[in-house]
Structures are given as C-alpha cells and as structure tokens.
Amino acid sequence: MVGSKSERAWHRTMGARCFNRAWSYLGKRRRTADDDRRMLDLVHASRFHWGLVGDARHRAVADWQVSRAYAALSQPTLALAYSRSALALCEKHRLADLLCTAYEGMARAYGAARQMRRAGSYLRRALAQLEVAPVDREDRKVYLRQIRETERGIHAVRR
Numbered sequence: 001m002v003g004s005k006s007e008r009a010w011h012r013t014m015g016a017r018c019f020n021r022a023w024s025y026l027g028k029r030r031r032t033a034d035d036d037r038r039m040l041d042l043v044h045a046s047r048f049h050w051g052l053v054g055d056a057r058h059r060a061v062a063d064w065q066v067s068r069a070y071a072a073l074s075q076p077t078l079a080l081a082y083s084r085s086a087l088a089l090c091e092k093h094r095l096a097d098l099l100c101t102a103y104e105g106m107a108r109a110y111g112a113a114r115q116m117r118r119a120g121s122y123l124r125r126a127l128a129q130l131e132v133a134p135v136d137r138e139d140r141k142v143y144l145r146q147i148r149e150t151e152r153g154i155h156a157v158r159r
Helices: 005-026 033-053 056-072 076-092 096-112 116-132 137-158
Strands: none
Touching (some): 096 137
16 A cells, blocks of 8 residues: 555556556557557556556556557567466456456467467356356346457457
C-alpha cells in the first residue's frame, strides 16, 4: 500500500483511465508507430498504478491487457510472459470469474507465437471455463466475444 488515502485514490483513478484509454488503440485496425508506443505506454502505466494499489484481480486484468497489447504488436515473448502472469494470479487467488479471460490471453499469446496447437488448447479451456464461470450475462457476452475474436485471429494466421 502506498501513500495517503488521496494518493491511493489517485493511483486507482489513473490505473482505470490508462486501462480504458488503451482500448482506443487496441481496437484500431491500423495503428501508426506512435499509436503503438502510446498503447504500450498506457497498458504499462495502468499496470504500474494497479501494481501499487490494486488487488490480485486488478493486477491479473492489467497483465492480461499488457499481454494483449504485445500480441497485437506480434511480440510473442512478452505477450506470453504477461499472459502467464495473469493466469498465475487467477490460479493463485482463485479468481474463477477471470480464469476464462486468462486462458483466452494465453491462446492469443500462443497465436502470436504461431504455436497453434497450444493456442487451440487454451481456446478450448477458455470456452469450457466460461461455461462454469460465476459471471453475469453481460460479462459472459464480453468474454465470449473476446474468445471468438482470438479464435478468428488464430484461424486467420493458419491460412
């Protein structure tokens, strides 16, 4: 825990803002080199802030997003490192509601590494976990959309 109550609140606010802002770059079909740098700055800044004041859930989600950014930039080594960290946090802290997302992150990272069998294995795990995950209907839709997006990306690489 760092600083005063107001400092902790500031870190939480900045962590959330950076996380949310990063999606505008992650969602772009065509990014410039400047966009790529800004995206990385934002995901790492979010992870930094959540590392200071967040719990295991915040850190797992932030690691998952960092992994996603590196996968988008075809940097499989870093994508795998951060997706493994997200998965380890979910397993250690029994974050069953996030486990399907951690598996999806592993699939995406293995897809970026062109390891399609492993990617497919983690996609199947993500879908199976989503079936039993204690999440509401809206989160289930979001998670399924992410899984399907990763699935499409992996199939596109195979062609």
